[in-house]
Amino acid sequence: MELKEYPDAEMMMMDLADRLASELRAALAQRDTVSLAVPGGTTPGPVFDVLSGMGLDWDRVHVMLTDERWVPEDSPRSNTRLLRERLLTGRAAAARLVPLYLPGAEPEDRLDEIAEGLAPALPLDVVLLGMGADMHTASLFPGADRLEEALTGSAPVVAMRAPGAPEPRVTLSARVLREAMSLHIVITGREKREALERARHLTPQEAPVAAVLKQAMVHWAES
């Protein structure tokens, strides 16, 4: 794991957006299409705001979430909605969205189709992850019903239900995250920094973020 500390969150978000854009450009120089996976939640919005204005061949970029809550896009809890509002706008509006949610009562109803849609975008080129103070990342939550499958199985996407998560989730598996060409984690605040330090000494079953820490560059600012 590499840890990059920033004087403040604003500088971190700018620097991170720059870094992601450079990595995408480098990948675009090698291949016709490249892929970018990003988290939902409250932290990454400012990165999206900067990244969406950056000049690169967005029409050759497949964009997806690292995980989605099983809610329709008009729900305020929809990460896809956040993506559309903050990342797939401006220059980045030309990017292609690979959905992790399709209308249906339960994730299992559409999981095969989601996996099929994802397949051409694998292995992922650039991944940005968030992390919770409980040491979850993507929707790999401690105590989740299919955590073991998502940590050790070969499926690219897993449906997940976890104590404390109000709705079912769909998450990229640890395998897909680890196979990414480049992997970043963005966190803010003391509480998450302390959680990150704890996770370094725990198993992925106890602290799911530990499953990807070896490959990751972690970006942190106190506030």
Ligand code: 6PG
């Ligand atoms: C989600 C996310 C999730 C997120 C962490 C951190 O749907 O909630 O994708 O994995 O990255 O929970 O969330 P915050 O940035 O809101 O603290």
